[in-house]
Amino acid sequence: MPPSFVGPASLETPDHGSRLVKQLDRVIIRFAGDSGDGMQLTGDRFTQESSVFGNDLVTLPNFPAEIRAPQGTLPGVSSFQVHFADHDILTAGDRPDVLVAMNPAALKANVGDLPKGAAIIVDTHDFTKRNLDKAGYAVNPLDLLGDANDPLGDFQVHTVDLTGMTVEAVKEYGLSRKDAARAKNMFALGLLSWMYGRPTEPTTTFLENKFKKSPDILGANLTAFKAGWNFGETTETFVVRYEIKPAKLPEGTYRNITGNLALSYGLIAAGVRSGLPVFLGSYPITPASDILHELSKHKSFGVTTLQAEDEIAGIGAAIGASFAGSLGVTTTSGPGVALKSEAVGLAVMTELPLLVIDVQRGGPSTGLPTKTEQADLLQAMYGRNGEAPVPIVAPQSPGDCFSAAVEAARIAITYRTPVMLLSDGYLANGSEPWLIPSVDDLPEIDPAFATAPNHASAKALAAAENGGDGEPDEFWPYLRDPETLARPWAIPGTAGLEHRIGGLEKGEGHGNISYDPANHDLMVRTRQAKIEAIAKSLPPLEVDDASGQAKVLVIGWGSTYGPIGAACRRVRRAGYHVAQTHLRHLNPFPADLGEILKGYDKVLVPEMNLGQLSKMLRAEFLVDAIGYNHVRGLPLKAAELAEAIGQLVGEAEGINVDLGEHGLNPPADHEEMPIQ
Amino acid sequence: MTYVISASCIDVKDRACVDECPVDCIYEGARMLYIQPDECVDCGACEPVCPVEAIFFEDDVPEETARFTRLNAEFFDDLGSPGGAANSNFADRDHPEIAAMPAQNGAHA
Amino acid sequence: MTTIDLGTPSLRSGTESVPAADGPQTGKEFTSDQEVRWCPGCGDYAVLKAVQSFLPGLGLRRENIVFVSGIGCSSRFPYYLDTYGMHSIHGRAPSIATGIATAREDLSVWVVTGDGDALSIGGNHLIHALRRNVNMTILLFNNRIYGLTKGQYSPTSEVGKVTKSTPMGSLDHPFNPVSLALGAEGSFVARTIDSDRKHLTAVLEAAAAHRGTSFVEIYQNCPIFNDNAFDAIKDSETKEHAIIPLVHGEPITFGTRDETTGLGDKALARSAGGGVEVVDTAAMPVEDLLVHDAHNEDPSTAFAISRLTDSGYLNRSPIGIFRQVQRPTYDDLARAQVNDAKTKATQAEGNDTDRLTQLLNAGDTWNVG
């Protein structure tokens, strides 16, 4: 039986052979295997093929915290989900249509996420007694296929000896059995590529580059890849191929990009656009390390990367570099932010530009290193001693990490302040097609270094009485720009501007140590006012309220953009009204946010935490923000969220809301197209 | 900058300051003690222990004894920077202007 | 894992890349307008004065000198110097200085820290700065006490020290900062005394000239919370016996000087166990006395000498430059990598903007519309 997909746009036509070609508007595939099985690579290759083909797509990698959890066990399962479509999509999808399971543990760990009717392609090779035991299967589920008590009865199961066929196919290369079997992920990729009509060339080129130095391994991988494709072509097992047409995206050149890569590029771009050398001080931590790795490759842009002895040293070096005239950056995840807090306070006090990038993961403590979460918002906002306001910027999708980084740098440099950028594990590793911007269109950032004294001393003023020029003859490091309240940034090497800064409270203007009560009050308020002044530089918040009749506003921040958008589409498809807005700036909030919130009867705040933005909105605007909170280490599910929105719409409008198939009810349970 | 020993030390020479000075830059002359201005590190340890309040920070020397800044310095014109009073002995001499001064009233009371 | 031979960069002086001053400078120019606020008699004054009078002699532009400190009494230091400066947070000055020194070749970078700042809260940064050999000079003011927080024992306090936090005597064994620095493979490790301006200045000169992390422990008296801690090495009566002077190329002797030989009555010699021991000079043939070799690549002897420092009340301590060897500096190597990559790429692929465009458009791309 072929997998049969439910969806609004499925159309069946025979291909040139006798096979049916079925038109689909979108498909969600999840590749799952042991962490040593190369599932991330397989998913990544499939994604590249799909993006070159022109589909819109969103990916969700999911890997174990341990590099190699015991082989064959549930904790060792690694997966990669890709959602691709012929229209613009927002999430990696709630539930996979197709599961590729390389061993019993992969099947067991993922089968619960599948909707009825989903297809499962299983590598039978590893369904041995020992592996079944490790996965916790008392009976081999594959032995029960078709039985009355078949646990997989709801699904279309295809059993294929992927490993066996791979080993057979690559015999000629004389590899050890273990090395030969390694190529099974390429066999699986070949099969899926055939099934969905993906172009093979990107993968061929990729393999040729990757294994340039080992011809045998290259040969084996290429052969396995082709063998997988040919198997699809010749076997009777699969009688349908699928076609998902390219998506109509805005014009331009695209590439597929992960959040960490986009963020790294954004930091390089910020350096180029400000003319400042980028200096990264960082300590490795999941899921932020890839930014350190990436930036380390780009020294040619004048980027210096220092792998410090700990998180504190990382930010310390970045602060030092900023003092010396670089764009200081530090990258980390939540536990690292905790260690850096005192130093962030120093940057607040010394008013130096600095980027603090927090790729959030599940917490507290070590928590869930490889899973996503948004629970560092209040840490970013308040996690320091004293009144220490820090601007917060959050990207909403993997590709958006690029412009979020540039924006964070704009704020940091213009306002001489540390800025927190809150990415998360999902954005970091997830990917999407990214419309490549033109470098010339990126904002220019002017560091505007101080070059001359800015204050006339009493001596100079007195001299002026006797014909002196009364020109500034000293440098006051805390004499502010009246518009931005930013202080001058004078870097060492500038003659006549020698000055001292530090963590002790300083007198407004001259910047000398001051313990004066009134001055401290003034400085606390001034530092706060400077951050609040950033709001003046922000564009009006965009609200998506197509009908203009919505009574419910859904507001989010960060990576929940996709699921919230997808959920709103569902609600609208079902015939109801809902408005959506998403915050890029969490501190300060956009100036018009208060007015916008007032315009709705109910405000829903979906977050992957216990209600941190809700708290901030409530505190700031006295609005009855209602939280929708899941902290499962995974992105929010659109269908579930849609139900929650629907319920609130019902309450707000005094109507009965039934989303039907646009919510959790079958047969749909898929991300839906926007209403044009 | 330096600390300066002024008139009230003449014929008193209590020496409490010598014990306090961390860099040993207070030298004993025949009639008074002198601070070597280049060796003095301005730490102020000597000032509060002087029983006759003879010691002042250079900027705070009272006008009527202002010349003592010069007198302390000139005492070392020939001696230079001896590098520590413990190993020096200048008790046989004074600045000529000091030597010429009349004995202080009740000096040894 | 592969390793790459980075080549040996030309060894240069510590200040070679810092622009020279236009003309002679005075100590006064290096003195800021801030009122110095240490307790009367504090050893910090002596060090400040020595540094203020030493800096003009360096002949560097004032604006190219940066002092960075942590937190503690001694860490107020930068405020009193009219150079660029940062009074940072407790223990972190070496990391901040690492950023400054790596970002800018043209700066002379100095760290001022205390025994608590450098060895307690900032111990990690200290050893890593030494390991990396970043071009900067670290002045560790060791008063063997926490001054600023009013007198708790510190990581260099002797065992049994009675302080507010240890009314029955402290329990933990102290660090010997010089041993620690040598253990971290510091390329320049010295010890000097706050009140000995001549020695202090000579050590500062050597430290500034050294390219790499120069570590200078300065015994500094705290007259309020740990007064007289260094009396034995300061008192003119005892110091001959308490100070083991280290002079490169000379036999290490101390104690009562023999007028004719100039040697002290005690000396250092190799011990049977492979270490170093104190012997009676007279009982040894002169050629068997240990001659100080600060340039020895192997730090073992320097370490053995450092162990002759009393860990309890300080009745004896080697003073001078323990070790001074050449080793590539982290900041030179880091800049070389960046400059190299930048030069090559600019020649091959054009300016930053062009190359950024290429970077963004690299890999698998596709066009829509």
Ligand SMILES: Cc1ncc(C[n+]2csc(CCOP(=O)(O)OP(=O)(O)O)c2C)c(N)n1
């Ligand atoms: C994070 C942090 N913890 C504790 C302190 C309090 N504190 C300030 S200085 C200091 C110890 C200073 O001792 P040391 O480094 O020896 O300097 P000294 O005052 O003796 O010169 C402590 C514990 C602080 N400022 N910051």
Ligand code: SF4
């Ligand atoms: S101020 Fe300090 S250094 Fe100067 S003389 Fe007095 S005690 Fe000595």
Ligand SMILES: [Mg+2]
């Ligand atoms: Mg101390």
